Amino acid sequence: MRALEALRKERSQRRGLQGTTKLALDKGENSGKKVIEVKDICFGYANRPIIKNFSTLIQRGDKIGLIGANGAGKSTLLKLLLQQLQPDTGEVEQGTKLEIAYFDQLRDQLDPNMSVVDTIADGNDFVEIAGNKRHVMSYLSDFLFAPARARSPVKSLSGGEKNRLLLARLFTKPANLIVMDEPTNDLDLETLELLEEKLVNYDGTLLIVSHDRAFLDNVVTSVLVLDGSGDVDEFVGGYSDWLSYDTQQKQVAAKKAAQSAKPVKQEANSPAAVAKKKKLSFKEQNELDLLPSMIEDLENKQAALTKQINDPAFYKKDAQAVTKTMDELKAIQDKLEEVFLRWTELDAMA
Numbered sequence: 001m002r003a004l005e006a007l008r009k010e011r012s013q014r015r016g017l018q019g020t021t022k023l024a025l026d027k028g029e030n031s032g033k034k035v036i037e038v039k040d041i042c043f044g045y046a047n048r049p050i051i052k053n054f055s056t057l058i059q060r061g062d063k064i065g066l067i068g069a070n071g072a073g074k075s076t077l078l079k080l081l082l083q084q085l086q087p088d089t090g091e092v093e094q095g096t097k098l099e100i101a102y103f104d105q106l107r108d109q110l111d112p113n114m115s116v117v118d119t120i121a122d123g124n125d126f127v128e129i130a131g132n133k134r135h136v137m138s139y140l141s142d143f144l145f146a147p148a149r150a151r152s153p154v155k156s157l158s159g160g161e162k163n164r165l166l167l168a169r170l171f172t173k174p175a176n177l178i179v180m181d182e183p184t185n186d187l188d189l190e191t192l193e194l195l196e197e198k199l200v201n202y203d204g205t206l207l208i209v210s211h212d213r214a215f216l217d218n219v220v221t222s223v224l225v226l227d228g229s230g231d232v233d234e235f236v237g238g239y240s241d242w243l244s245y246d247t248q249q250k251q252v253a254a255k256k257a258a259q260s261a262k263p264v265k266q267e268a269n270s271p272a273a274v275a276k277k278k279k280l281s282f283k284e285q286n287e288l289d290l291l292p293s294m295i296e297d298l299e300n301k302q303a304a305l306t307k308q309i310n311d312p313a314f315y316k317k318d319a320q321a322v323t324k325t326m327d328e329l330k331a332i333q334d335k336l337e338e339v340f341l342r343w344t345e346l347d348a349m350a
């Protein structure tokens, strides 16, 4: 987890330097680290913009999550990055020597009559993993296959074992860019943890579409957030980091909206003021009076939980405790957002 934090920090610093990096690239200097460069692309289907004016530089070792609601355009953006689709305007440039392995919801086919070991090594005793030779049995043991199980035919495997075998095969491909679309769907916990571990230790580049917050928090160094209207935001950190940032932004916007919606001060007993006051029922006025202390209370809880999460020792806790605290924070953030909106609404009427 520390390593992940360090990678995020590095990406954050690099983003700060992106102007300089770009200049170096323009001069034709070392571009070996460049994986994909996106230059101001726009793309839409039949008048509906999916991506608007998006630019980014993906470099070797970046682990990027693509997030957004269903239909926001995540798969479309992946296809644009992989040059399977051409942008309407702008450019996508891939770096040299890219070897891409695409992993699509574990839909790959396995030969039921082949043994596990042959599925991986095709009759050889050794496999080459990231340039290192490894005995296939030792490699398969990483994917929880004991030697006897490794000699069994694929058709005798359970669903979970088949998924593990597909993952084992994926990591034998000579890829320096792994692309995954919803990889965690249908994975059992054991396989999911295995996948996380492999991806955390993978030193190539990763592009992952996923709705799985915990998985992305554990694996990616930055996220691309598609809002569904064409805007793509890049954020250094995991899914939860982005959520808390986004909630804070919304709170600030709601506060600003509330302030600018406040009517010009009127004499308390002027006819207009009396007429306006009547817009709030007794119950609503009561609710409005209570909201500030509720907001303060929620903000205090949010600050306390954020402090816990920012402590490096936090991630040493067991996964269940980490998830519980993250979920608690998310619930508080959702509640805060809801309460702020209500306060904005009532305050504008008062």
Ligand SMILES: Nc1ncnc2c1ncn2[C@@H]1O[C@H](COP(=O)(O)OP(=O)(O)OP(=O)(O)O)[C@@H](O)[C@H]1O
Pocket: 045, 046, 050, 068, 069, 070, 071, 072, 073, 074, 075, 076, 077
């Ligand atoms: N070939 C196409 N022609 C027209 N519209 C399309 C096409 N492919 C996708 N779309 C539309 O573009 C939008 C974005 O689709 P896309 O599959 O990229 O979204 P997504 O974020 O990956 O969604 P999901 O999470 O549901 O997979 C959707 O509204 C989809 O219906």
